[in-house]
Amino acid sequence: MKKILLLFFFGLFIPEISAQDYFPNNESVQNKNNNYTAFINAKIYITPTQIIEKGTLLIQNGKVIATGTAVSIPKNCLTVNLEGKSIYPSFIDIYTSFGIEPLKKGSDTERNPLYDTKRTGYYWNESIRSEVNAYDSFKYDQSKSEELLKAGFGVVGSHVQDGIARGTGILVALNNDNKSKRLLSDKISNHFSFTKSVNTNQSYPTSLMGSMALLRQLYLDENWYKNGNATTTDLSLKALIDNEKLVKIFTTEDKLNSLRASKLGKEFGFDYVLKGSGNEFERIEEIKKTNLKFIIPINFPEAYDVSNPYQADRMELADLRFWNQAPTNLKVLSDNGIVFALTTDKLKKTEDFRANLLKAIKYGFDSTKALESLTTTPASLVGKGNEIGNLKVGSTANFLITSGAIFDEKTILFENWVQGNKYVVNDINAKDIRGNYDLTIDKDVFKWTISGEINKPKSELTANSKKVNSKLAISNNWISVIVNPKDSSKTNFTRLTGFVEDLKNLSGKAVLYNGKEVKWSALKTAPFKEEVDSTAFQKANVIIPITYPNIAYGNTQKLVQETLLFKNATVWTNEKDGILKDTDVLVKNGKIVTIGKNISDASAKIIDATGKHLTSGIIDEHSHIAISKGVNEAGHNSSAEVTIQDVVNSEDINIYRDLAGGVTISQLLHGSANPIGGRSAIVKWRWGLSAEEMLYKDQPKFIKFALGENVKQANWGIKDPTRFPQTRMGVEQVFTDYFQRAKEYDASWKDYNSNGKKGKTKAPRVDLELQTLVEILNQERFITCHSYVQSEILMMMNVAEKFNFRVNTFTHILEGYKVADNMKAHGVGASTFSDWWAYKFEVNDAIPYNGALLHNQGVVVAYNSDDAEMSRRLNQEAAKAVKYGNISEEEAWKFVTLNPAKLLHIDDKVGSVKVGKDADLVLWNNNPLSIYAKAEKTMIDGVVYFDIQKDEAQRLSITKERNELIGQLLQEKVKGTPLQEPNKKEKVEYNCDTLEQ
Structure with missing residues (x-):
């Protein structure tokens, strides 16, 4: 029994022992090297802007001891002459999952989604994982570290990339020689995102807005818990509080999400560092206004193969544009004064990082800013600016040795030193043997051309103008060549070796295919001439200008208000004046200022509206x-x-x-x-x-409620119907239960405000959900209720009256004609379809006369779309009220203008053409209820956001732009650039019952 208990106790600590194994702190077992190393005659970048010519870098015990031009070199110091070479601080990537095993979605042991967590002692939602520490599951990845070292990185931050609150990250040095020094911080950052955990079956959240609401509730709960109001321990909230001083890094992966995260952080009085996506340039003004710092990936999209015109036609203009514009993102960010670090995240291969960065520099990104974004900036973001990212005295000896300017395409990275330990990327002492030679092996003579890179040379042998198979390698200036001079289909190999001493005359020993040992020699006949890569020095592509938004039909500049005078229009006022013929309307400062005849204004732009119709929007x-x-x-x-x-x-x-x-x-x-x-x-x-x-x-303030098939999950398929309610009577119980809870919640706050602040009771927990329902009870928020069946319509009104409020609007309401008198008595409006019916069981009794019957009963009636396609032809939907029910044209038009304004409680500002109201106007070329009517101008607050003539010009411009971009892409194919297949992104068009994970 004691053995079992001992094994159990030992098992509890296995994870920590495993993590400690990668960061042992017992330095007594390490061999200490206290020697000095001096690197002399180098161009030293202490920081990106502090540079020393022909300087000395002195290091000891993994630290910088001195830098300068007059450094005193200690006795017995190892001295390395780096004349003609440069030293830079090693790069830092603070956003990786280095050493963290990728999480896989847990096995779906339950058939149905989970609504309440099965965890105890933690936060109620399993996507809140703030108690997770990357340190606990970290395992140093030797292979990945070498990839990063070769790319110039010396330090990385790493975290578990899963969940909405993701826990803490660590900071690790890529020290392959001394694991006791690798760990720079076991908790350096705190991570968040909008993406739920892959390791949970919990249903909530299913949407981006759900993720945002969850984070809001989390921060409210954190403050409530911190103030001692909780009666139980919550390890997730405790961890959030313990780590609240760490830098908060938020993974947004989109420019609009960056704006959302910024707004969320500012609500609670803190700033995130935002891990962006590379499309920030498309909304740079809004991005700049956040005043936040960023971490930016440089995973530029590959060019598209548009050689097949049918496939090319599938491409959205926005995607073609993004390929063209993405390399400018870093320049745009930098030019706008936005502080950012760079990351290798999202790259297919780490080795692509340098190529993409050089591409960004080619497109105007300043090389000094580039160095800052890889050294001083990331170090500063995680509070380590005095230790890493520079070569100041006392800083960690993390540095690169290069052949020249680090962002020059021809520059070679020789060594990457991390914490004073050398990692060789390319042999710094390699001799350049490239050139043309006459090679003699015993009695056989060949023409030999050695090309390629200094550390990775390529061999090309010919005999009597016929190519001979050969392979060349060089290491520590020893040459090794394999030649197949007789017959490439047989194993007739000759092996050459030799040490490089005289670059004009190479020689060594050869072992022939028959085992005979002979001598070989190669006399240089011509120096190496590097072939100019025709693609490397080509000019950058012409960049397509940004539009707002940066898609087809975007505006080339922000639109402005105008003073406009519509002359001689037929004006549908929606007021007591009715429809006015040959009438002028003057718009100024975003408002309707005058309606009448023979209006004049010298400052106005005149629009001839003769024969045309002017309406409210x-x-x-x-x-x-x-x-x-x-x-x-x-x-x-x-x-x-x-x-x-x-x-x-x-x-x-x-x-x-x-x-x-x-x-x-x-x-x-x-x-x-x-x-x-x-x-x-x-x-x-x-x-x-x-x-x-x-x-x-x-x-x-409005909120959506719903009744019927959707909410009871009648049409959700076999997997999902588990959540309460499952019946229509259950729907009523949901409303009753929640409103009763809201009443009690409101009472608890009233009691606290009366007594609790005097120290008599603890503060109730702020509950965003119940807080919203209290607003309904207090008639501060209005309900728009999805509805079909008369019994449920009556039920909803009864529940509202029971709790002493009124439903504002029944939407869809296709059986409204059955209960129109009840609706009138309750005071609820109707927002319905014009003529939808029989598309599911609960609308079998729908009739196209519904709107007219409700209107005739005195209910405020609007026609709505609930559909992306229908919303652009609501004028025609309004006309159906004339056909079905003999509603007058004037009243029918109100179904899509003034009446919805009334339902939304904004009819004092919009919905009719009236002096003092917002200039939200539409100029039609025909009666707006006609199927032939087209909107020629649509304005909002005096700004014309749609103009049919401008639209025609934009269509031509879009065609021209597509041709320009396709031409650029075809040129990429000619150059041999890697290509990807064209693809069309299928966009989900939402309606009421769309479910999207």
Whole structure:
């Protein structure tokens, strides 16, 4: 029994012993070398900007002892003459997974997703892994370290790249000779991302907005826990608190995610270091405004093989552009004063790092900045600026010895010294034997050309103008050659060896194919002439200018407000004046300032609107376009804590298409995967601006609820239906339970605010989900509820009245005509489809007269899209109200303008053509309800974001640009550049029930 207990106790400590094995701290077993080494006559880069010509670097015990031009060299010092050579600090990569075994998705032992964690003592979500320390699972990777050493790196940061809170990283020196000194810090950084752990079956989060909400809740819980309010121990929160002073590195992998992470950090009063993606140049103004530091990969995309025109046509212009523009990213970042380090992350091969960096320099990136981004900057980011990344006195002796300027294409890296230990990359004493020779082996004579690199020469033998197979190697100036002079199909090999002494006359011993030993000699007849690589010195490709956004139909510059005067238009006011003929409308400073006849303004640009129709912009009350990484947070039956405002995608081409269809405002709704969904975003489609600039200012608060088949998972397939609720009556219970919890939560805070601050009780935990539901109870947030069946519509109104609030809008509401009187009495509006029916079981009773019947009952009715394609033709959807129900044209037009504005509580600013309202206007070439109507101009706040004439010009420009880029790519193929197959990225168009992991 004692043996069993002893083995069990020993087993508990195996992981730590394993990690310690790679960083032993018992230096008594190490042989200490206290000798000095002096490197003299070198060009020394103490820092990227502090340079010494013909200087001396003195090191001892892995440290820099002195640098300068008048260094006193101690006796018995090993002196290395580096005349004509250069010394640089070794590179640092603070973002790697070096020595960490890649995590694989755990075996799916359970058929269904997990909703509650099975871990005890840790945070409730398994993607929060802040207690993980890379040190505990680290194993030094000798093979990978050699790859990095050859690329010039001496120190790397490493962490477990899994989860949303990923735990701490370590800092390791790539010292292959002395493992006791490798570990520079067992906790150097704290890591975060938006990507859930691959090692969990837990469902939540299923979306980017869910990841963001989880991080918000985590930081709130951290503060609550730190203040002593918890009654149990949470090891994840404890680790987060213990490590809060470490540099926080956030993996964003996209420019828009970088902006999101920046906003999140600033909410809680700290700055992340952002690990970016290489596309920051596309949003450089917003990136600059973050005032954050970055870690940037340089995994530029390979050129595309566009020789097949059918395959080339599959390529998006944005992808062609990115190939062209990506090499400028580092220059753009640097020119804008953004501090960044470089990383090898995402490279297929470590050896590609140098080639890509040289390419960036070719495209204008300053070489001094390049050196900073690999030395002083990463050292500073992790708080080690006084120890690594420079060759100042007292710093660690990590340095490179090169043949010349480190970022010159012809420069050779000879040695990489880490902590005073030498790693040989190329023989520094190698003699250059390249050239043309007359080779004699016994009595046989050959023409011999030696080319290639000094340390990797290539052999080319000919006899009587016929090529003879040969292979040459050189090491420590010993030549080894294998020759097959007789018959390449047989094993008739002759072996040559010799030591290089006289570069004009090489000689040595040869063993012939028959075993006979003879002498060989090679007399140099001509020096080596290096072939000029025609591709190496070619000019950089012409760079396509950035647009906003940087895709097709982007703007070449930010658009501005104009003073515009529309003359002689047919104006659909949506006000008591109705439709006005031959009327002028003056727009100034983003507002409608005058409506009438014979208006004049000397500062205005005149637009002849004779025979045309001017309306307020279309408002789509229910849209799912322009959302990043998931429209549903389906991990729980309530996700009130998430918000679409976090994930607006300002670069979705559907925005431009909406503008072309006259849409100026949309409510971006969470999907219908759960009874209580996420919070909405009301946006103005300011094409080319950032997501933050698209958000409607001071917008009313909305949230998406849902009823029916989707939330009870009737159509989710065989694997997923496990989450409560599974029935329509269960849906009602979800609402009742959550609102009751919200009431109790609100009461607990009121009690604390009355008594707790006096020290009588501990503070309740801030719960973002319940906090949002309290806003509904307090009538500070409005519900848009996905609905179909009359029984559930009545149920939802009953629940609301039970808790003393009102549902704002029933969306879809295809059985609304059955309960129109009840809806009118409740005070709820309807945002419906014009003529959808029978696309699933619960809409079998839908009729196209639904909107008209609801309208006639006095319910505020809007038509919505819920569909990326339909949203660009909502004007035609409005016309269906005329066909189905004999609604007047004027009232039908309100279904997509004023009525949705009323439902969104923004009708005081938009939705009609009225003096003082926002200048969100559309000029149509025909009656807007006509199928022949086209939007000629769409403006928002007096800025024209769509112009049909500009659109025509852009189409021609896009064709010209594609041809230019395809020409550049064809040239890459001619040059023999590595190519990749063209590919078309299939974009998911969201609707209510889209689930995307």
